[in-house]
Amino acid sequence: MQERLERRSFIFTLLLVTIAFGLLLKPFFTPIFWACAVALIFHPVYRYLLNRYPRWPNFTALLTLLLCIVMVVIPVLLVGSSFVSEGANVYQKVQSGEINLGAKVEQVRAAFPGINAALERFGIDFEGLKQRLLGGLMSAGSFLAKNALALGQNTLQFFVSLGLMLYLTFFLIRDGNALIALLIRALPLGDEREKLLLAKFAEVTRATIKGNLVVAVTQGTLGGLIFWALGLPAPLLWGVIMTMLSLLPAVGAAIIWFPAALYLYATGEAVKATVLMVYGVAVISLVDNILRPILVGRDTKLPDYMVLFSTIGGLMMFGISGFAIGPLLAALFMAFWEIFMREFISSDTPLIPPRRQSPVDDTDSKKLSAQD
Structure with missing residues (x-):
């Protein structure tokens, strides 16, 4: 009885100390x-x-x-x-009237009168949509301007965080294997489960950061280069924005380069618009289909809708780091529930159903079965 009480008291104290240490590191x-x-x-x-x-x-x-x-x-x-x-410079030009966003939107509207009819068919008021769009752009510009000021004021804090990250990175690189072995020994989840969860952590982290980030940076760089080559304003700004949008499945850089091509058509720059349209479809959009399978493969084993919601949720909760943290939490969530179903419910059915094979895959599998 005394031993049981001491054990429970120790575990309770251990949890309190661990929570306190976690808050200390928050x-x-x-x-x-x-x-x-x-x-x-x-x-x-x-x-x-x-x-x-x-x-x-x-x-x-x-x-x-x-x-x-x-x-x-x-x-x-x-x-x-x-x-x-x-971004702050462009916002200041908009505020001073040097760049008139409303006039540019009206220019596109006049060049494509079918847009008005299409919006009215769906019951969308163009004026209201324009005001919301301009308001959103102004809010984004204001956010960038404030962050530029905050970045200057918090330079010391930023570099302290960067220094701590690099300092810790050195020890994690050198002692990573020993720390993982210690973690597996300390956690009370069972060694096999812990190895599975740590492997999932490694897979998703590599796939999200190494793969998705490289694909997004490539698309953003290509987009920024074509904007620069065509003489469009703020190519670096739009290239970074395309990089961020490329991190989101089903969104992508086309949200930037396609309206830009329409604007060039509206302003009579038909050659530049055609070049941008062809380049966007044939180069920027194809990067995702070529690089992502090579760099990412199917490591995350998450459907696109799960990646989309977890990425957006991660960005809302954790800021810019959320593009990696969100999918990681989603993958760990799936891994925990698969372990639970397999070990406690005796179910071999995966939480995410496998994708249907293409006819080529079906034919290949039939050939392999016939050979067997």
Whole structure:
């Protein structure tokens, strides 16, 4: 009886201390998450270097971290600061009247009179839609302008967080395997379940950050380059926006380049508009179909609608980091429920039904069955 009471008291105290420690680390959640993600993505580089220099683990971890800084951190800082600055500059031009958004919308409306008829057929008031669109753009510009000011005021806090992230990343790269083994030993979920969940964490993190982010950056870069080549204003700003939109399934960069092509048609720039339209369809849109299967494959095993809702929800809850955290939480949710169904309900039915095979796949499977 005394031993049972002591055990329960210890476990209760352990939970309290763990919760308190979690609250203590709450302000550093973002740098800790990105340190884990970056260490996970660059760990194969560390293993490769360690195989060549097995006696120098500290040196190889530091070299891996330097590669991460050069390849990821510095470019992101440069693009991010330029994006905020350019967005704030465009907002100031709109406020001063140098750029008249209302006149540009009316120009498109006059060039495509069928738009009015189509909107009226669906009971949509064009004037109201225009006011909401302009209001949304002004709100976005105001948000960028305020963030530009806040970024200048919070520069020290930002670089402290960045320094903490890089500092932790070094140790996670060097000691990652030992920490994972310690985590598996400490968690009371069962070693096999913990290995499955950690593997799912690794799969989704790599797929979301390495795959989806590379695809989105590629699409945004291509979009920004064509905007620059055609002489459109603020190509960096629109390129970054296309990158962000490309992170969302069923949304994509076409929300930017397609209206831009329509505007060019409306202003009499038919050649530029045609170039942008063909480039958008043949280059920007095809990047997703070519690169995503190569970089992501089916690692997440999540349907597009789940990725879409989890990404948007993650962005709303966690800010820019939510594009990675949202799908990760969704994948862990599915993994926990699959374990529960398999072990406690004795069900082998997956939560997400497998996609139907194409006729080619069906034919191939029949041939394999016949050979067997």
